[in-house]
Amino acid sequence: MSLRHRLGTFLVAASCALVSVGASAHAILVDSSPKANGTVAAGHVDIVFKYNSKIDQHRSRMTLVKSDQSETTLTIAANGKQPNELDSGVDLTPGTYTIRWQALALDGHITRGDVPFTVAAKP
Amino acid sequence: MELLVDIFGYLSIILHGLVIVAQSMTLGGVLFLVFLLRPFMHLLPQGADLERRIARLTIYSAIGLALSEIAGTALQVAVLMSTVGLSFSDVMQAPFAVCGTVKVICALLLIPCLGNRISRSPLGAVLPLLLGAAELTAATFTTHAFARLSDNTLLLFVEGLHQFGAAIWIGAIPCFVLALAKLKDADGWRIVGARFSRMSMIGVASIIISGSIMSVYYIGSIQGFYGTAYGVMVGAKIAMFIALLLLGLGNLMVTERLRKNQETSVIRLRRFAEVEIGIGFTIFFAAASLTSVPPAVDLTNDRVTLHEIAVRNAPAWPRFTSPDHDTLAISQMQSQLDKDAEQRHAAAAQANVPGSGILPPRNAEDIAWSEYNHHWAGIFVLVIGLLALINRAGVGWLKHWPLLFLLMAGFLLIRSDPEVWPLGHEGWWVAWRDVEVAQHRFFVALILLFGLFEWAVRTGRLHNPKAALVFPLLVSVGGAMLLTHNHQISNVKDQLLIELTHTPLALAGVSAGWARWLELRLPGRGGRIAGWVWPICFMLVGVILLWYREA
Numbered sequence: 001m002s003l004r005h006r007l008g009t010f011l012v013a014a015s016c017a018l019v020s021v022g023a024s025a026h027a028i029l030v031d032s033s034p035k036a037n038g039t040v041a042a043g044h045v046d047i048v049f050k051y052n053s054k055i056d057q058h059r060s061r062m063t064l065v066k067s068d069q070s071e072t073t074l075t076i077a078a079n080g081k082q083p084n085e086l087d088s089g090v091d092l093t094p095g096t097y098t099i100r101w102q103a104l105a106l107d108g109h110i111t112r113g114d115v116p117f118t119v120a121a122k123p
Numbered sequence: 124m125e126l127l128v129d130i131f132g133y134l135s136i137i138l139h140g141l142v143i144v145a146q147s148m149t150l151g152g153v154l155f156l157v158f159l160l161r162p163f164m165h166l167l168p169q170g171a172d173l174e175r176r177i178a179r180l181t182i183y184s185a186i187g188l189a190l191s192e193i194a195g196t197a198l199q200v201a202v203l204m205s206t207v208g209l210s211f212s213d214v215m216q217a218p219f220a221v222c223g224t225v226k227v228i229c230a231l232l233l234i235p236c237l238g239n240r241i242s243r244s245p246l247g248a249v250l251p252l253l254l255g256a257a258e259l260t261a262a263t264f265t266t267h268a269f270a271r272l273s274d275n276t277l278l279l280f281v282e283g284l285h286q287f288g289a290a291i292w293i294g295a296i297p298c299f300v301l302a303l304a305k306l307k308d309a310d311g312w313r314i315v316g317a318r319f320s321r322m323s324m325i326g327v328a329s330i331i332i333s334g335s336i337m338s339v340y341y342i343g344s345i346q347g348f349y350g351t352a353y354g355v356m357v358g359a360k361i362a363m364f365i366a367l368l369l370l371g372l373g374n375l376m377v378t379e380r381l382r383k384n385q386e387t388s389v390i391r392l393r394r395f396a397e398v399e400i401g402i403g404f405t406i407f408f409a410a411a412s413l414t415s416v417p418p419a420v421d422l423t424n425d426r427v428t429l430h431e432i433a434v435r436n437a438p439a440w441p442r443f444t445s446p447d448h449d450t451l452a453i454s455q456m457q458s459q460l461d462k463d464a465e466q467r468h469a470a471a472a473q474a475n476v477p478g479s480g481i482l483p484p485r486n487a488e489d490i491a492w493s494e495y496n497h498h499w500a501g502i503f504v505l506v507i508g509l510l511a512l513i514n515r516a517g518v519g520w521l522k523h524w525p526l527l528f529l530l531m532a533g534f535l536l537i538r539s540d541p542e543v544w545p546l547g548h549e550g551w552w553v554a555w556r557d558v559e560v561a562q563h564r565f566f567v568a569l570i571l572l573f574g575l576f577e578w579a580v581r582t583g584r585l586h587n588p589k590a591a592l593v594f595p596l597l598v599s600v601g602g603a604m605l606l607t608h609n610h611q612i613s614n615v616k617d618q619l620l621i622e623l624t625h626t627p628l629a630l631a632g633v634s635a636g637w638a639r640w641l642e643l644r645l646p647g648r649g650g651r652i653a654g655w656v657w658p659i660c661f662m663l664v665g666v667i668l669l670w671y672r673e674a
Contacts, residue, residue: 009488027270027417028417028421028422030421052272052417052418052421053267053270053271053272054269054270054271054272056218056370058671059207059209059214059217060207061206061207085274086273098289100208102128104207104219104266105221105269105270106218106269106270107218107219107264107265107266107267107269107270108220108222108223108265109267109270109414110128110132110199110200110202110203112128112480114480117440
């Protein structure tokens with residue numbers, strides 16, 4: 001291969017490099033029920049947290065924090081059909097609550113966050 | 124442990140960077156031995172000695188890989204055991220732990236395979252290649268490709284190709300530098316240079332093909348490229364990749380001259396290759412820090428527009444007066460908590476608990492405080508660059524310019540984290556749980572170290588030539604670490620707009636470090652040019668800092 005051809009190879013490489021990436025990233029919450037800062041009716045509340053990645057449901061955690069800062073660990077349902085969800089359910093009375101979550105993505109990255117919401121009395 | 128999750132998360136990024144470096148060097152070493160050195164060993168007078176040295180370097184890399192992988196996996200396992208309440212055996216069955224274990228076993232098994240006895244046997248080439256392939260496969264299963272909701276097989280293959288490309292090119296450069304240093308004749312340089320040039324091209328092609336495919340799946344659009352933290356970090360990687368290609372191009376021209384039997388020196392080849400190692404490893408840390416941000420394609424809200432970037436970066440006069448500490452949001456919150464506690468005759472709660480994961484409040488005064496810090500830091504760095512330039516032009520007594528780094532470090536230590544001692548309520552030790560505070564302290568330590576070393580070298584207090592290399596190395600490390608720096612701000616857009624300023628800062632820092640390295644190591648015109656480049660890079664850092672805005 002001549003020097004000119006090799007130079008050409010490098011120039012093409014340089015321009016194509018504009019799309020070169022590395023690719024590893026953590027799970028983010030893309031949707032949730034209850035919504036962050038949303039309101040739900042008192043009674044049984046289904047909790048569905050949806051992520052952008054497959055989650056190791058068994059090794060993740062959800063905690064319900066009440067307004068008096070007391071905490072209850074929620075049981076996460078095994079849901080093989082929705083591998084990107086953390087699902088649970090709990091009976092709630094009116095008040096303000098926060099769900100503190102910690103998700104282990106299947107690639108091994110741990111992320112966590114809070115979803116605050118309000119429970120209103122049934123009309 | 125709950126309060127250590129954030130700092131452990133940051134440590135895991137650093138460890139992940141070390142794993143990528145060690146993995147690339149291990150695989151690069153194996154590939155260099157199997158495809159370059161052993162096939163041509165009979166033609167190289169110092170071949171046997173070189174093989175022993177490169178095998179030893181690869182063994183050290185494999186040990187580094189095993190240790191960093193054990194540390195990274197252990198950190199994750201400890202966090203999961205304590206926060207989710209799982210047993211050790213349960214966590215060790217998680218896919219990331221299984222892959223980590225496989226990587227460690229492969230790295231450890233490589234050590235005897237690179238020894239004299241097995242390398243002389245018929246399996247001497249096959250075994251290291253098989254172990255390398257197994258390690259690489261396990262590594263791809265700890266990337267995001269494994270956790271994506273679709274196209275996992277394609278993305279896993281592409282991830283593997285990307286890491287293979289990094290290993291055969293960047294990971295093998297240390298072996299190449301070693302070979303150039305130990306070989307004494309033009310024939311040897313010609314053989315090694317020509318074959319390594321081909322290996323590098325395979326690496327570049329692998330990176331470009333895999334990078335192109337991943338950009339489609341992980342970035343998806345032009346706005347994803349400039350409007351998300353993921354895209355900006357990829358932009359930094361691309362800028363450094365182009366720098367590597369340009370250095371590689373320079374080296375290619377030298378190997379071409381060698382191939383045509385023209386008289387040429389390999390000193391530039393060696394020095395450029397050293398810089399390639401440094402920039403390549405910085406790319407690995409940028410890749411590791413990508414683990415802390417979601418792929419651009421998943422971040423559909425909170426993207427920054429070009430208009431917002433232009434508005435944020437519109438020229439404005441720097442801020443040289445600081446707001447009062449009492450007016451900061453956290454000070455006001457603490458004072459309210461103190462008042463409430465006094466009324467209740469109870470102990471006051473802390474306004475901010477480091478490591479709690481709850482982001483501290485911010486107001487306009489906090490923004491003014493931070494801008495003031497950045498702008499004065501900008502003045503420091505601008506003056507340092509200017510004095511270094513004038514010193515280089517011949518004003519001898521300005522050789523004391525590195526002392527300004529010490530002043531700057533003191534300023535940053537006191538002002539960077541107003542909620543922490545000595546200005547704030549938080550204690551010195553407890554604040555280590557806060558990732559941003561830990562990063563600031565790391566930067567202060569780096570600035571102190573490289574400032575002191577450079578001053579001691581310039582004033583003749585340190586005579587060892589290697590002492591002069593501490594300054595460029597630590598400046599480059601600082602630049603690389605800046606790529607992993609993040610501000611604890613809840614607004615995703617604001618965080619990105621800050622990152623848009625910090626990424627060029629990091630790149631200018633890395634450029635300054637390696638230009639100074641070349642000034643010290645490369646004789647002739649190239650070194651002289653590099654000697655003018657690095658003070659200008661410092662001045663550029665100063666200007667970017669003066670330009671910095673948070674609102």
